[in-house]
Amino acid sequence: MPVFEQRFEQIIRSPRLLDGRSTISFVQASSHPPPTPGRLLISKSKFVAGLQCPKLLWHAVNRPEQFPPTDPATQANFDQGREIGVLAKTLYPGGLEISEGVVHRSAVVQWTREALRFRRPLFEAALEHDGGYARADILNPVGEDAWELVEVKSSTEVKDVFLEDIAFQYHVFAGAGLNIRSCSVLHVDNSYVRRGAVEAGRLLKKVDVTSLVLPLVATVPARLQRMRDIVSQPTAPVQEIGPHCDSPYACALHDTCWSFLPEGNVLELYRGKAKGFDLLKRGVTRLAEITDDEALTANQQIQRRAAVTRKAHIDCDAVKNFLSRMEYPLHFLDFESFMTAIPLLDGVRPYQQVPFQFSLHVVAAPDAEPAHHGFLAEGRNDPRRAFIDTLVSVLGDQGSIVVYNASFEVGRLRECAELFPEFQPWLATVERRIVDLLEPFRAFAYYHPAQRGSASIKSVLPALTGTSYENLEIGDGGTASHEFVRVSFSDVAEVERQQVRSNLEEYCSLDTRGMILLVDGVRKFVSA
Numbered sequence: 159m160p161v162f163e164q165r166f167e168q169i170i171r172s173p174r175l176l177d178g179r180s181t182i183s184f185v186q187a188s189s190h191p192p193p194t195p196g197r198l199l200i201s202k203s204k205f206v207a208g209l210q211c212p213k214l215l216w217h218a219v220n221r222p223e224q225f226p227p228t229d230p231a232t233q234a235n236f237d238q239g240r241e242i243g244v245l246a247k248t249l250y251p252g253g254l255e256i257s258e259g260v261v262h263r264s265a266v267v268q269w270t271r272e273a274l275r276f277r278r279p280l281f282e283a284a285l286e287h288d289g290g291y292a293r294a295d296i297l298n299p300v301g302e303d304a305w306e307l308v309e310v311k312s313s314t315e316v317k318d319v320f321l322e323d324i325a326f327q328y329h330v331f332a333g334a335g336l337n338i339r340s341c342s343v344l345h346v347d348n349s350y351v352r353r354g355a356v357e358a359g360r361l362l363k364k365v366d367v368t369s370l371v372l373p374l375v376a377t378v379p380a381r382l383q384r385m386r387d388i389v390s391q392p393t394a395p396v397q398e399i400g401p402h403c404d405s406p407y408a409c410a411l412h413d414t415c416w417s418f419l420p421e422g423n424v425l426e427l428y429r430g431k432a433k434g435f436d437l438l439k440r441g442v443t444r445l446a447e448i449t450d451d452e453a454l455t456a457n458q459q460i461q462r463r464a465a466v467t468r469k470a471h472i473d474c475d476a477v478k479n480f481l482s483r484m485e486y487p488l489h490f491l492d493f494e495s496f497m498t499a500i501p502l503l504d505g506v507r508p509y510q511q512v513p514f515q516f517s518l519h520v521v522a523a524p525d526a527e528p529a530h531h532g533f534l535a536e537g538r539n540d541p542r543r544a545f546i547d548t549l550v551s552v553l554g555d556q557g558s559i560v561v562y563n564a565s566f567e568v569g570r571l572r573e574c575a576e577l578f579p580e581f582q583p584w585l586a587t588v589e590r591r592i593v594d595l596l597e598p599f600r601a602f603a604y605y606h607p608a609q610r611g612s613a614s615i616k617s618v619l620p621a622l623t624g625t626s627y628e629n630l631e632i633g634d635g636g637t638a639s640h641e642f643v644r645v646s647f648s649d650v651a652e653v654e655r656q657q658v659r660s661n662l663e664e665y666c667s668l669d670t671r672g673m674i675l676l677v678d679g680v681r682k683f684v685s686a
Contacts, residue, residue: 199263199291200385205326206319206406208385213397214409219389225410234640238499239312243295245358245500246310246344250296253279263291274336287333289382294327296344304339307331308364312499314348314509316365319406324367325374329382332375341371348508352501361500361508400435420444422465426611428457428602445607457602464607470622474684476603481681483593487557488677490519490528492669493567494662496639502647503540505577513570514541514642517666518552519674528674530667534659538647546574546581555587560673562615564594595673604680615672623675627668631661638665 198219200208208215217224228236247253254276257269266284273280277299284293296308309324311317324341332338347363388395399416403409419425422445425434433454442448445465454462460471494515499508506512514535519528531552535541553559561567568589575585598604599613608621616634620626627633632641642662645655 198386198389199286199289200382200389201290202292202323202326205290205382205385206323208381208388209319209322210406211397211402211409211411212385212388212395213415214411215385216388216391216394217411220394224414226413231636231640234644235312242312242346242362242499243310245356246296246308246362247281248358249344249362250279250281250298253281253296255281256283256293258282266293285331285334285336287330288379289386290326290330290378292327292330294331297331300339304337305331307338307341309341309343310362311343311345314346316343316345316367317406321367321370321374324371326378328371328375329378340366340368342366342368346499346508348510350501351507352504354504356500399438401431421610422446422607424448426461427454428461428611428613429455430458430611433458457605460602460605461607461611464605468607470604470606470683471602472605472680472683473603476601477598477680477684480598480603481677481684484558484560484677485556486521486523487554488521488674489553489557489559489591490521490670490673491553491559491561491567492517492666492673493570494635494638494642494666495570496643498643502538502643505540511570511573512540512542513545513574514646515638515662515666516545516549517663517670518549519667519670520552520554521674528671530670532663532667534663534666535642535646542574542577546571546578550581550584553588557591558593559588559591560593560595560677562594562669562673563596564592568592595676598680604683615669615676619672619676622679623672625668625672625675627665630665630668632658632665638662 204215204218207218247255254273256273257266263284263286266282267286270280270283270285273283279299280294280297282293282295283297284291294307295310298306298308300306307324307327309320309327311320313320320343324343328338328341343365344362345365347361350357350361352361397415403412403415409415416425420443423434423443424437424445424447425431426445427434437443437448437452445462448454448462464471493513495511495513497509497511501508501510503512516533518531520531521528533545533548535544571585571588575581596613596615599609599618602613604618604622606618606621609617612618616627632638641658644650645658
């Protein structure tokens with residue numbers, strides 16, 4: 159009996175199957191042949207890349223070293239996807255992991271071929287056919303001789319790109335001789351609320367997509383052939399930029415392909431990507447080159463004029479009217495929150511925002527020095543009660559509460575008041591005091607060309623005041639969220655944990671100090 163068959167027999171009989179699972183791995187790497195030399199196979203990840211962009215596919219095969227390193231936020235999303243994958247496997251007891259960590263393609267296929275005869279759920283099974291190489295998240299036996307393809311996703315819905323992915327897998331596995339009876343997507347159900355231990359069967363929702371996948375299977379052979387032709391070319395194909403650069407996924411080559419665009423280009427049009435691409439096709443690259451007769455929205459017209467004059471636009475009456483709504487003492491407030499696919503806390507849904515930090519700067523009177531208050535959750539307990547208690551103690555009952563994009567802060571406060579109903583009367587008074595500093599910038603009552611079409615505080619603050627987030631260790635809310643979860647819910651060195659907490663405090667504090675600078679900045683404009 160070949161060594162890999164012997165190993166399978168040992169695993170099936172092993173008492174280590176205490177949780178209904180086992181892992182099949184190499185006995186000796188040298189006992190398995192390397193991939194067939196000179197044979198180019200398209201994997202399912204490359205197939206999806208090829209559907210998005212031929213240039214992306216070519217680089218993925220021929221120049222992967224030119225891809226930038228994965229950024230921390232993207233890596234955190236990948237990690238969450240893997241966690242969902244691990245959880246999904248618990249729904250298939252007795253399953254076999256096919257060569258975890260093994261990279262030799264032919265070896266994984268060999269293990270898969272042998273594992274099929276045991277008629278158990280297979281995790282990461284792989285087969286080849288028609289120049290395609292597919293590894294299925296879960297290959298589940300059905301009946302006496304059929305199989306179900308199960309794709310596991312951390313998304314909360316079934317997306318079109320998942321169907322294309324599964325169609326590719328169907329083509330490969332069916333072509334390699336398997337009877338594929340059905341196809342399913344196992345995704346996160348965001349109506350699930352954690353109570354105690356995570357229940358995989360309730361957190362994950364299974365959707366049969368067979369009827370949606372089968373019509374796509376017929377398109378796979380021609381697409382595969384076209385992709386093999388593309389990657390066999392000596393140079394990357396020429397591909398214009400377009401909406402596909404960010405759909406269905408943000409392209410790793412985005413910055414490279416878009417680097418020819420100058421500052422002040424037409425793709426910076428506020429809510430005008432489609433218009434921008436149309437202008438590019440007509441040879442118009444810069445906002446300042448757009449003619450007077452071009453159909454633009456009112457805000458886009460302001461952008462164009464600012465690009466031509468290279469000066470800020472300000473509607474003094476609108477700004478004065480906005481400022482008149484502010485009553486001292488002014489409370490500049492900002493929240494940070496985290497969300498995870500697998501809820502970390504009881505009473506939390508998948509991807510529910512859980513506030514863990516706030517920064518509050520209070521300006522008691524005009525020209526007064528701001529007083530700072532802050533909160534940053536400690537430990538692994540639910541932070542929401544301490545968060546709201548601390549906020550109540552420092553927010554006071556007089557004066558405006560100034561936030562940037564009020565829907566976020568109001569949403570978190572309402573969720574806390576729903577969790578702790580005794581705070582609902584307090585919240586009613588707080589909501590009446592809230593002033594959204596985003597309003598004048600979103601309405602383009604103030605606009606500077608350096609904002610590049612964005613009303614985000616990350617764009618407005620440096621444009622108006624010269625203060626930016628560039629030199630901070632943590633410079634955006636996504637990174638703040640991922641870093642808080644990392645150092646709070648996993649084991650890291652204490653010195654690292656304290657450094658991250660210090661970085662979090664510096665970042666959140668800049669948000670509220672920045673709002674003070676913005677108010678002072680526009681006030682100087684209208685009083686000049």
